[in-house]
């Protein structure tokens with residue numbers, strides 16, 4: 360089977376992450392699938408194959424691919440692998456960029472020129488190299504107050520997902536911080552209890568900058584697929600806690616469990632060093 364090929368049965372998909380088929384998922388709340396790569400160098404190409412396979416499935420089923428991306432270390436990983444993968448396989452149905460809607464899982468309320476702006480970094484590093492129509496890149500308005508920016512962002516999402524009670528992203532790509540935060544959802548923060556808003560403002564982010572907007576857990580858990588990407592030994596301890604801990608008060612990243620979707624983790628050996636659960640290690 361070709362790398363990244365989508366199998367005929369649309370209810371069941373497999374991704375080839377480097378020769379061997381290692382990922383398989385079916386619709387429904389499945390246990391998280393964890394795939395480990397020697398380093399970020401091998402993880403990057405697998406990440407782009409995963410994203411393109413999800414995009415192909417979404418375009419085949421619904422004519423468009425709605426993906427939300429996180430900031431931080433993910434930006435350069437995606438930028439290093441995705442344009443190249445698209446250029447290598449221009450006929451890949453997932454690489455039809457005009458069918459993509461790109462949102463942000465969270466965003467910092469800073470000008471786009473700031474090195475802290477997630478959208479600004481994606482524009483510079485990724486969107487300059489793949490042609491997603493500008494009106495389908497759903498950016499915040501950083502000149503508004505954080506509350507208004509969150510409300511406007513939610514409004515724009517509602518427009519893009521008409522008729523959906525909750526916008527359903529095909530894929531949300533997430534990172535984690537060493538404290539277990541994901542998006543701008545931080546441990547023990549009241550936003551973890553948000554049930555009404557799909558996008559929330561936060562003005563007291565413990566990680567700077569303090570003002571941000573973030574997807575809430577109800578929106579994240581409405582997605583068809585959540586993909587976490589984690590590299591580096593600074594995340595090893597918290598990753599063990601997220602994947603193997605059983606807490607009454609789970610860390611934010613452990614609360615992402617799409618109701619009708621899948622959870623996948625693509626991680627490197629350094630991040631995986633403390634895990635004892637079963638993981639996949641594809642032969643590369």
Ligand SMILES: O=C1O[C@H](COP(=O)(O)O)[C@@H](O)[C@H](O)[C@H]1O
Pocket residue numbers: 429430431432433464465466533534535536537540541542543566
């Ligand atoms: O502040 C943030 O941190 C997380 C993790 O970032 P990383 O650089 O440690 O990978 C990121 O996922 C989130 O989008 C960002 O706002």
